[in-house]
Amino acid sequence: MAQQTIHAATAQPDGKSRRGVRRTVTILAVVALAVYLSTFLQILLMK
Amino acid sequence: MSYAATHDQHDDHHGAPKGFFQRWCMSTNHKDIGTLYLIFSLTMLFIGGSFAMLIRAELFKPGMQLMQPYFFNEMTAMHALVMIFGAIMPAFVGLGNWMIPLMVGAPDMALPRMNNLSFWILPFAFVLLLSTLFLPGGGPAGGWTMYPPLSLQSGSLAYAVFAIHLMGISSIMGAINIIATILNMRAPGMDLMKMPVFVWSWLITAFLLIAVMPALAGAVTMLLTDKYFGTNFFNPGGGGDPVLYQHIFWFFGHPEVYIMILPAFGIISEIVPTFARKPIFGYKAMVFAIACIAFLSFIVWAHHMFAVGLPLGAEVFFMYATMLISVPTGVKVFNWVATMWGGSMTFETPMLFAIAFIILFTIGGFSGLMMALVPADFQYHDTYFIVAHFHYVLVTGALFAIIGAAYYWMPKWTGNMYNEFWGKVHFWNSVIWVNVLFFPQHFLGLAGMPRRIPDYNVAFANFNMISSIGGFLFGATQLIFVGVLIHCAFFSKKKATDRVWEGAKGLEWTIPSPAPHHTFEVPPVINDDELAHGHVND
Numbered sequence: 001m002a003q004q005t006i007h008a009a010t011a012q013p014d015g016k017s018r019r020g021v022r023r024t025v026t027i028l029a030v031v032a033l034a035v036y037l038s039t040f041l042q043i044l045l046m047k
Numbered sequence: 048m049s050y051a052a053t054h055d056q057h058d059d060h061h062g063a064p065k066g067f068f069q070r071w072c073m074s075t076n077h078k079d080i081g082t083l084y085l086i087f088s089l090t091m092l093f094i095g096g097s098f099a100m101l102i103r104a105e106l107f108k109p110g111m112q113l114m115q116p117y118f119f120n121e122m123t124a125m126h127a128l129v130m131i132f133g134a135i136m137p138a139f140v141g142l143g144n145w146m147i148p149l150m151v152g153a154p155d156m157a158l159p160r161m162n163n164l165s166f167w168i169l170p171f172a173f174v175l176l177l178s179t180l181f182l183p184g185g186g187p188a189g190g191w192t193m194y195p196p197l198s199l200q201s202g203s204l205a206y207a208v209f210a211i212h213l214m215g216i217s218s219i220m221g222a223i224n225i226i227a228t229i230l231n232m233r234a235p236g237m238d239l240m241k242m243p244v245f246v247w248s249w250l251i252t253a254f255l256l257i258a259v260m261p262a263l264a265g266a267v268t269m270l271l272t273d274k275y276f277g278t279n280f281f282n283p284g285g286g287g288d289p290v291l292y293q294h295i296f297w298f299f300g301h302p303e304v305y306i307m308i309l310p311a312f313g314i315i316s317e318i319v320p321t322f323a324r325k326p327i328f329g330y331k332a333m334v335f336a337i338a339c340i341a342f343l344s345f346i347v348w349a350h351h352m353f354a355v356g357l358p359l360g361a362e363v364f365f366m367y368a369t370m371l372i373s374v375p376t377g378v379k380v381f382n383w384v385a386t387m388w389g390g391s392m393t394f395e396t397p398m399l400f401a402i403a404f405i406i407l408f409t410i411g412g413f414s415g416l417m418m419a420l421v422p423a424d425f426q427y428h429d430t431y432f433i434v435a436h437f438h439y440v441l442v443t444g445a446l447f448a449i450i451g452a453a454y455y456w457m458p459k460w461t462g463n464m465y466n467e468f469w470g471k472v473h474f475w476n477s478v479i480w481v482n483v484l485f486f487p488q489h490f491l492g493l494a495g496m497p498r499r500i501p502d503y504n505v506a507f508a509n510f511n512m513i514s515s516i517g518g519f520l521f522g523a524t525q526l527i528f529v530g531v532l533i534h535c536a537f538f539s540k541k542k543a544t545d546r547v548w549e550g551a552k553g554l555e556w557t558i559p560s561p562a563p564h565h566t567f568e569v570p571p572v573i574n575d576d577e578l579a580h581g582h583v584n585d
Binding site: 017020021024025028029031032033035036037038039040042043045 | 157158219222223227230231232258259260261262264265266269280286291294295296387
């Protein structure tokens with residue numbers, strides 16, 4: 001990880017890390033939503 | 048490390064906000080939010096504990112003593128919900144909030160405003176949940192698992208479901224924040240395999256949370272639609288199946304058990320090397336063991352359902368998969384013992400709680416191994432043996448680790464040393480009375496006493512009385528803990544040094560005590576000799 005300036009009040013890193021945080025959050029939020037929706041797939045098992 | 052010498056001069060010019068509302072309600076500071084989580088968790092510990100006292104009071108003697116059966120059922124369900132979602136999980140999130148940025152050299156969490164929201168959702172969730180006790184019809188009384196069709200009879204189901212959704216949203220946001228922080232905000236040179244074990248344990252726990260909390264949300268949403276919107280997910284009359292709920296619930300529920308114990312493993316892996324004055328034995332093995340336990344936690348859920356009537360092949364698979372967990376868990380226990388072996392050990396209060404954890408959690412693990420055996424589980428199922436097992440894991444396991452962590456890091460948080468004498472009084476009373484409380488419950492379970500009943504056969508009277516006495520005294524002992532915490536925070540004259548403990552290593556000990564409001568605005572320089580586990584490749 002390159003040396004970076006970070007604003008302590010918001011902890012927002014500049015440049016590469018800011019994009020990294022955004023990408024991490026997006027992927028994890030999509031995974032959480034997918035798990036939530038997939039629980040309803042049990043409807044396929046209903047007789 | 049040169050950082051510590053210059054740090055306080057750099058940070059003194061901007062401290063905490065002056066106003067109470069601004070500081071505590073609007074905070075984006077990981078330390079303040081961590082403190083809020085820990086205070087909330089302690090409050091919930093006493094609320095959930097008071098429910099436990101009522102349960103033990105009713106069970107003190109055979110016959111109905113103090114309450115109606117429905118209220119007893121409310122107490123067992125609410126005790127579990129409050130302790131799991133209100134006390135244990137927020138305590139670990141609080142510890143993670145406080146310590147993860149300090150341990151990886153980050154100035155704060157990656158998403159500080161979301162951090163604030165994650166916390167402030169929780170009080171509303173629990174007010175909602177606890178308010179059901181005062182509503183006509185009462186609170187949830189079908190156990191924390193909320194199996195249908197029993198849970199569908201509760202008039203307060205919607206309140207409980209909404210509260211669980213809020214808790215889940217809070218947990219998922221917290222988990223995303225922790226992962227984003229660890230993956231993106233580490234100081235230069237803090238490679239993944241140089242991170243403290245506590246940080247590793249939280250990284251893996253956060254992935255578990257994201258993978259399973261939405262499954263719980265889905266399950267309780269279907270309960271809600273079954274009760275109020277005419278769906279039949281769990282109604283055989285409409286083509287549904289109540290056992291499907293159990294599968295989804297335990298797909299969440301078993302990893303949830305590890306969500307409550309993996310950060311505890313991380314804490315013990317911080318405390319033991321400090322007081323043994325040795326690097327942790329087998330750092331990489333410890334990290335891989337945590338990852339292995341997390342993976343296995345996804346393929347063992349049906350061991351909670353052996354008695355429901357699973358196909359034989361499924362029962363055998365889940366039995367062996369469950370027994371496999373003892374391998375990485377054994378690696379961890381042996382590594383903690385190996386860390387202590389030949390070390391210059393001292394026995395301050397955090398170390399006492401850590402040693403008690405290792406011994407008593409292992410007892411809980413062994414009884415878990417017993418009930419992994421399908422034929423044996425048919426006898427243990429729904430008895431007090433199960434109650435004894437999971438309380439050894441969650442009280443002498445998770446709770447003891449949290450208390451140990453509080454004693455360990457309290458001097459760093461407050462800048463003051465706690466009173467060691469009263470810390471030890473707290474420890475010895477806790478460790479004695481917790482065993483008086485829970486050990487007899489093994490015998491009650493083996494003798495056939497069912498769980499979740501307000502009355503029982505007179506044959507179970509003696510052990511129940513002993514257990515209740517242990518419960519009252521264990522509960523009272525925790526008041527000593529509160530006294531020690533308050534004394535340490537506000538009245539202690541003994542100031543903590545920056546490093547606090549002679550054998551402590553890691554970035555968190557390079558900053559002043561108490562930790563300044565802002566830390567690591569300039570990323571620290573990592574010196575491998577200062578890391579808790581020494582040189583990884585040694």
